[in-house]
Amino acid sequence: MLKAKHKTGLVFFPAFDWAIDPTHPEREERLLYTQDQVIEEGLLDIDGIVELKPDLVNVPDVQRVHFCVPNPLTVMTESHFISAGGAKTIGCAVMEKQIEKGFALVRPPGHHAMRVVHGARGFCNVNIEAIMIEHLRQTYGVNRVAIVDTDCHHGDGTQDVYWHDPDTLFISIHQDGRTLYPGTGFPNELGGPNAIGTTLNIPLPPNTSEEGFLYTIRNVVLPILEDFQPDLIVNSAGQDNHFSDPITNMNFTARGYAELTELLNADIAVLEGGYAIEGALPYVNLGIILAMAGIDYSQVREPTYNPDRLRQSKDVTGIIERVGELVLTYWQQRGAIQDQVRQKRNCGQRSRQLFYDTDGITESQKETIQICDECGGAWRIDSTSDRGRHILAIHIPRRACPKCQKKGQEWFTEADGKVFDLIALQDQSTDTYSVRPA
Amino acid sequence: MIIGLDVGGTHADVVLLGNEGVINEIKVPTDPENLFQTVLSALDQITADIDAAKILRMVMSTTLTTNAIIQNKLPAVGMVVSSGPGIDPRFYRTNDHFECLSGSIDHRGREVDPVQFDEIERIIAKFKAAGIRHVGVVTKFSVRNAEQEMTIAEQLKGHFEKVFLGHRISGNLSFPRRIATTYLNAAVYPIHREFFEAVNNSLTRKGLKVPIRILKADGGNMNFEASIDYPAQTIFSGPAASVMGSIAFGPENGDTLVLDIGGTTTDMAVLVDQVPLLDPQGVELGGYKTLIRSLKTHSIGIGGDSAVRIANGRIQVGPDRNGPALAHGGPSPTPTDALVIMGKTRMGSRERAEKGFAPIAAQLGLSLEEAAFRVFDHTCRQILDEAERMVTRINQQPVYTVHEMQEGYQVRPETILVLGGPAPLFAEHLEALSHHKVGVVPRWTVANAIGAALARTTCEVNLYADTEQQVASAPEEDFSERVDRSFDRAKARQMALDLLKNKALARGANAEYLEMEVTEDLQFNMVRGFHTTGRNIRIRAQVQPGLIHGYDPVAGRLM
Numbered sequence: 001m002l003k004a005k006h007k008t009g010l011v012f013f014p015a016f017d018w019a020i021d022p023t024h025p026e027r028e029e030r031l032l033y034t035q036d037q038v039i040e041e042g043l044l045d046i047d048g049i050v051e052l053k054p055d056l057v058n059v060p061d062v063q064r065v066h067f068c069v070p071n072p073l074t075v076m077t078e079s080h081f082i083s084a085g086g087a088k089t090i091g092c093a094v095m096e097k098q099i100e101k102g103f104a105l106v107r108p109p110g111h112h113a114m115r116v117v118h119g120a121r122g123f124c125n126v127n128i129e130a131i132m133i134e135h136l137r138q139t140y141g142v143n144r145v146a147i148v149d150t151d152c153h154h155g156d157g158t159q160d161v162y163w164h165d166p167d168t169l170f171i172s173i174h175q176d177g178r179t180l181y182p183g184t185g186f187p188n189e190l191g192g193p194n195a196i197g198t199t200l201n202i203p204l205p206p207n208t209s210e211e212g213f214l215y216t217i218r219n220v221v222l223p224i225l226e227d228f229q230p231d232l233i234v235n236s237a238g239q240d241n242h243f244s245d246p247i248t249n250m251n252f253t254a255r256g257y258a259e260l261t262e263l264l265n266a267d268i269a270v271l272e273g274g275y276a277i278e279g280a281l282p283y284v285n286l287g288i289i290l291a292m293a294g295i296d297y298s299q300v301r302e303p304t305y306n307p308d309r310l311r312q313s314k315d316v317t318g319i320i321e322r323v324g325e326l327v328l329t330y331w332q333q334r335g336a337i338q339d340q341v342r343q344k345r346n347c348g349q350r351s352r353q354l355f356y357d358t359d360g361i362t363e364s365q366k367e368t369i370q371i372c373d374e375c376g377g378a379w380r381i382d383s384t385s386d387r388g389r390h391i392l393a394i395h396i397p398r399r400a401c402p403k404c405q406k407k408g409q410e411w412f413t414e415a416d417g418k419v420f421d422l423i424a425l426q427d428q429s430t431d432t433y434s435v436r437p438a
Numbered sequence: 439m440i441i442g443l444d445v446g447g448t449h450a451d452v453v454l455l456g457n458e459g460v461i462n463e464i465k466v467p468t469d470p471e472n473l474f475q476t477v478l479s480a481l482d483q484i485t486a487d488i489d490a491a492k493i494l495r496m497v498m499s500t501t502l503t504t505n506a507i508i509q510n511k512l513p514a515v516g517m518v519v520s521s522g523p524g525i526d527p528r529f530y531r532t533n534d535h536f537e538c539l540s541g542s543i544d545h546r547g548r549e550v551d552p553v554q555f556d557e558i559e560r561i562i563a564k565f566k567a568a569g570i571r572h573v574g575v576v577t578k579f580s581v582r583n584a585e586q587e588m589t590i591a592e593q594l595k596g597h598f599e600k601v602f603l604g605h606r607i608s609g610n611l612s613f614p615r616r617i618a619t620t621y622l623n624a625a626v627y628p629i630h631r632e633f634f635e636a637v638n639n640s641l642t643r644k645g646l647k648v649p650i651r652i653l654k655a656d657g658g659n660m661n662f663e664a665s666i667d668y669p670a671q672t673i674f675s676g677p678a679a680s681v682m683g684s685i686a687f688g689p690e691n692g693d694t695l696v697l698d699i700g701g702t703t704t705d706m707a708v709l710v711d712q713v714p715l716l717d718p719q720g721v722e723l724g725g726y727k728t729l730i731r732s733l734k735t736h737s738i739g740i741g742g743d744s745a746v747r748i749a750n751g752r753i754q755v756g757p758d759r760n761g762p763a764l765a766h767g768g769p770s771p772t773p774t775d776a777l778v779i780m781g782k783t784r785m786g787s788r789e790r791a792e793k794g795f796a797p798i799a800a801q802l803g804l805s806l807e808e809a810a811f812r813v814f815d816h817t818c819r820q821i822l823d824e825a826e827r828m829v830t831r832i833n834q835q836p837v838y839t840v841h842e843m844q845e846g847y848q849v850r851p852e853t854i855l856v857l858g859g860p861a862p863l864f865a866e867h868l869e870a871l872s873h874h875k876v877g878v879v880p881r882w883t884v885a886n887a888i889g890a891a892l893a894r895t896t897c898e899v900n901l902y903a904d905t906e907q908q909v910a911s912a913p914e915e916d917f918s919e920r921v922d923r924s925f926d927r928a929k930a931r932q933m934a935l936d937l938l939k940n941k942a943l944a945r946g947a948n949a950e951y952l953e954m955e956v957t958e959d960l961q962f963n964m965v966r967g968f969h970t971t972g973r974n975i976r977i978r979a980q981v982q983p984g985l986i987h988g989y990d991p992v993a994g995r996l997m
Contacts, residue, residue, distance in 0.1 A: 001529070001725075002525070002529045002530075011836075012836060012838070013836075013838065013843075014838050015838075015839065016838050016839045016960060016962075017839040017840050017841050018839075022965070022970070023963075023965045023969070023970065027963075027965060028962055029962040029963065029964060029965065035838070037524075039611040039612055040579055040611040040612060041524050041525050041613060041614075042525070042530075042613055042614035042615060043525075045615065045719075045727050051836055052836070053834050053836045053837075054836075056843075077840075078844060079840050082840065278545070282545055283523075286524065286525075290525070295525070296525075296526060298526075299524060299525065300523060301523040302523075303523075303544050303548075303550040
C-alpha cells in the first residue's frame with residue numbers, strides 16, 4: 001500500500017465559478033484537468049496525504065500586508081479571501097504539526113501584488129503568501145522566513161512586500177525580465193538599504209531546461225538557504241516554466257518540478273501561475289504533491305514529453321552558470337554592498353511608476369525609509385494613481401526599534417489631511433492598522 | 439405483500455409487510471457458517487400459511503459478500519491493469535494475479551499510448567495456467583474513454599467465464615478505487631451468484647416464485663439480474679437497511695442523527711430532511727477503498743454487549759465483544775449488565791450481572807449501582823462524542839466553488855433516532871446528555887428489515903461531454919453519442935436524466951415514482967488561445983435513496 005513519508009496537507013480550491021474574464025488565462029477551467037488527474041490518480045486516498053478545507057482570511061489579515069485603496073473589500077473578491085485563506089490553512093496546519101508539509105493548490109494567485117493595492121497586476125490582487133506568512137508570524141512567533149519563487153515570472157509583488165525586511169529572504173528564479181512580464185527581477189535588485197541581500201534575483205535565459213533549473217537550485221539556492229537558516233521555507237510554486245506553457249519560453253518538465261520540490265524541501269508550497277492547463281498542470285501538480293509527500297514520482301511524464309527536444313544548449317548553460325556566480329557573490333558580499341548603498345545621499349528614498357496591467361492603472365510612488373541598524377526601519381509611501389486617488393501608507397515593522405516606532409507615529413499624526421484621500425498606519429509591532437479620520 | 443430480510447452478524451430479521459402495516463416479524467439466529475440455511479429458515483417461517491401469490495417481492499440484505507471480503511475468503515481472479523504514466527499501478531495491487539500492461543489515455547480521454555496485443559496474449563496464457571475463470575480489466579481514465587478496456591476485453595473473450603470492465607462498474611474518477619472495485623466485483627461474483635441461485639431454486643421448489651431484490655450500500659435495491667453484473671454493490675447493505683428503516687420517522691425539515699445500537703457495534707448515519715447523506719466517494723471495507731455508492735455511515739465498536747473493563751482507573755467500553763451480557767449467560771461485564779443493575783430492564787439474571795460487576799465497582803471505589811450508572815453514562819457519552827466527530831468530518835468536506843463555499847450547508851442534527859435491540863433503554867439518557875430530542879424508531883428490533891423491504895430502486899448516472907471533441911458519453915451505461923457544438927448543459931441534463939430513467943427501470947424501479955435529481959452540474963468553456971473552442975460538461979444524476987411511494991403510509995401506520 002502507498003504511504004506518504006511526510007504527512008502532507010493539501011488545500012484544493014479550483015474556484016470553478018470564478019474568472020478574471022471568460023477567455024482570460026485565469027479562468028474557471030484552469031484547474032479542471034488538474035482536479036481530474038489528482039482524483040484519477042487517487043492522491044487524496046493515500047495514507048499520509050490529507051485534504052483540508054480552506055478557511056477565509058479576514059480584513060486584518062490582509063491589512064497586515066497591504067494598503068488597499070480604498071479598502072480590501074473593494075479590491076478583493078470572495079475568491080481572493082478563499083485562496084489566501086487556503087494558504088493560511090496550510091500554514092497553520094504546518095505550524096500546529098497537523099501536517100509536516102503542505103501545498104495550497106488555490107487560485108487566484110498573488111505574487112505580483114505589492115504593498116499598495118490600487119487594483120490587479122499580473123492576475124493578482126493580494127499577495128497570498130505574504131498574508132499567510134505575516135499571519136504565522138503574529139500567531140506562532142515565526143521569525144526568519146525564506147520564500148523561493150519558482151514561477152516563470154519575476155515575483156515582483158513579493159519582492160516589494162519584503163524589500164525592506166531583513167528577516168525574510170526572497171529568492172526569485174524566473175525567465176529573464178528583458179524577455180517577459182513584468183520586466184524586472186535583475187540580479188542587482190538586492191533589497192532596501194536596511195535589507196541588502198535578503199532579496200535575490202536569478203533571471204534565467206529562455207529555453208532553460210531541467211538541467212539549468214536543478215543546477216541553480218543545487219548550486220545557488222540551497223547554499224544560500226543553508227547560510228540564512230530560515231525557520232520556515234515557502235515555495236511560490238508557479239508552473240509556467242513548463243515547456244508547453246503558452247505565455248512563457250522555458251523548457252522545464254513535470255519530473256523536473258518534482259525533483260526541484262524534493263531538493264528545495266519547502267515546508268509550504270503555494271500555487272502561483274501556470275497556464276498550460278491540459279499539457280502541464282495535471283502532471284506538474286501530480287509531481288509536486290508526490291515529491292512533497294516523499295512518494296516515488298519517477299513514472300510521472302507528460303504525454304508530449306520528449307527529452308531530446310528539451311536539451312539545453314551550451315550557450316544557455318553558460319549564461320545560467322554566470323548568473324549563479326554573480327548572485328552568490330552578491331550574497332557573500334551583501335554587508336559591503338549595504339555599506340556602499342548607504343553612502344549615497346538620499347539612499348532612503350526612491351520614486352517609481354507602477355503599472356497594473358490587469359486593471360490598466362498607473363501608480364506613482366514616492367517612498368522614504370528610515371535607515372536603521374536596529375530593525376527593518378519604518379517607511380512611508382506617498383502613492384497617487386491615475387484614477388485620482390492619493391494616499392499615504394506608513395509602516396512600522398514587526399520588530400521595530402523605539403526610534404522607528406516613534407518615527408512612524410509622527411508621520412501618521414503629522415501628515416497633511418488635506419493632501420491625501422487616505423492616511424493609513426500599518427503597525428506590525430502592535431499588529432494594528434489605523435486610518436486617520438478625514 | 440413484501441418480505442424484507444436483513445441477515446446480520448447475530449440475527450436474521452425478517453418482516454412481512456402489507457398495506458395494513460407489519461403483518462408478521464420474526465428473528466432467527468444467524469449461522470455464520472451457513473447463511474443459506476439461515477435465509478431459508480427465516481423465509482420458511484415468515485411465509486408459513488401465506489398465499490404465495492400475494493407476495494409481490496422479496497428484498498434481501500445479507501452479510502454474504504461483506505464477510506467473504508473481511509475474512510479474505512475470495513476466490514482467485516485475474517486483474518489486468520494499464521500502467522501508463524503517473525503513480526506506478528503496482529502500488530495498487532489487489533491480489534496475486536495482477537498484471538500491468540502498456541497503454542495510456544489522458545484526462546480528456548485521448549489515447550496516448552496504444553495497447554500491445556502480444557502482452558495480452560502472454561497474460562491470457564498465464565491466467566489460464568493458474569486456472570483463473572474471472573477477470574477484471576481496468577485502464578486509467580477509462581471513464582473518459584473505454585476503448586482500451588474494450589479492446590483488451592475483446593481479446594480475453596472466450597478464454598474466461600466472465601470479464602468485469604472498470605468503466606462499467608462506476609462512472610467516477612479514481613483509478614485505484616476503480617481497480618479495487620472491479621477486483622471485488624470479480625471476486626465476489628461466483629459467491630454471490632451461487633448463493634442467490636440456490637435461494638431462488640429452493641424457493642421455486644417450495645412454490646414461491648417471487649422476484650428477489652437485493653439491497654445495496656446506498657440504501658436502494660436492485661433486481662437479481664442487475665446484481666449479477668454488480669455483485670459488490672451488495673456489500674455493506676446492513677447499515678443501510680437500518681437507516682432506511684428510520685427515515686420515515688425523522689423530521690421532514692431538519693437534520694437527524696440515526697444511531698443503530700447493536701450488540702457489538704453502533705452504526706451512525708445522518709438524515710437531512712428525511713434523506714440519508716451519501717458518502718462522496720464510496721465504501722471502504724477490509725482495506726479496500728472502493729467506488730461503491732454508499733450511505734455515509736460510521737461504525738464504532740461500542741454496543742450493548744461490548745466488553746467493559748477498567749484500564750488505569752478509567753472505564754473502557756469495547757471495541758471487543760466477548761459474548762452476550764453476563765445477565766444472559768455471557769463471560770464478562772457489558773453495558774447491558776449495567777442497565778440490568780440500574781433496574782432499567784428486567785430481562786436476564788440480575789444476580790449474575792451484579793456478581794460480574796463487583797470487581798469493576800471495587801476498582802472504581804463505588805457502589806454497584808453507582809458503578810453501573812458510570813459505565814452506562816460513559817457508553818452513551820462515547821457514542822455521542824463519536825457522532826459529533828462524524829458530523830464535524832461531514833462539515834469539513836472541501837468544496838470547489840465560491841458559491842458552495844458561501845452557501846456551504848452545515849449539518850446540525852437536532853433530533854436523534856435510535857434503533858437496535860437496546861435502543862429504548864438508551865434513549866432517555868442520550869436525550870439528557872445531548873439536549874436533543876431522542877426518538878425510538880417504532881419496531882426498533884426489526885426496523886432494519888422493514889427498511890430493506892421499503893427501499894426504492896436506486897442508481898446513478900455520470901455524463902461527460904466535450905464539445906470540442908464532439909462527444910457526449912456515459913461509459914458506465916455503455917453510452918456514447920456524437921454531439922455538435924451547440925450541445926450545452928441543458929441538453930446534457932436532459933440526456934443524463936433520460937439515461938438515468940432507463941437504467942432505473944431496467945433495475946426494477948417503478949416508472950411512476952422515480953425520484954430523480956441532478957447532483958452535479960458543471961459546464962466549463964474551453965478556451966485555447968483567445969477563442970472558446972468548446973464546452974466541457976459534467977452532469978451527475980441519481981435516483982435519491984428513499985422509500986417506495988405506495989408504502990409511505992405504511993411507515994406512518996407503524997408509529
